[in-house]
Amino acid sequence: MPRAAKLSASPRRATNVTLPEPLLREARSLGVNLSQTCERGLAAAFAASRRQRWLDDNRTAIDSYNEHIAEHGLPLAAFRSF
Structure with missing residues (x-):
């Protein structure tokens, strides 16, 4: 199973992330999903x-x-056609 599939199937857990205020404000104004x-x-x-x-x-x-x-x-340079 690819890593991305494993992640999407994994249980989620809430966590706190500390971000600079201007970055958070811009993310919210652009509708960016922080998670x-x-x-x-x-x-x-x-x-x-x-x-x-x-x-x-x-x-x-x-x-x-x-x-x-x-x-x-x-090793096979003699057989190259380009």
């Missing part, structure tokens, strides 16, 4: 953190592969 916006923002922040963690964890392998390609070229 949905916070949820999407958190999901995006989590995805970015997971991506960065994966890149950090795999940096050695990525660098090694890039060095290999720079030194030897792409």
Whole structure:
């Protein structure tokens, strides 16, 4: 099940969020749903953190592969038609 589907099916729990007054005022004047916006923002922040963690964890392998390609070229380059 995709992460977004898991979130939408999860039980909800009320929480307090402290925001700067001008930001809250603008959100209300524009009819922005704060719960949905916070949820999407958190999901995006989590995805970015997971991506960065994966890149950090795999940096050695990525660098090694890039060095290999720079030194030897792409493995199937002879078969490229573009």
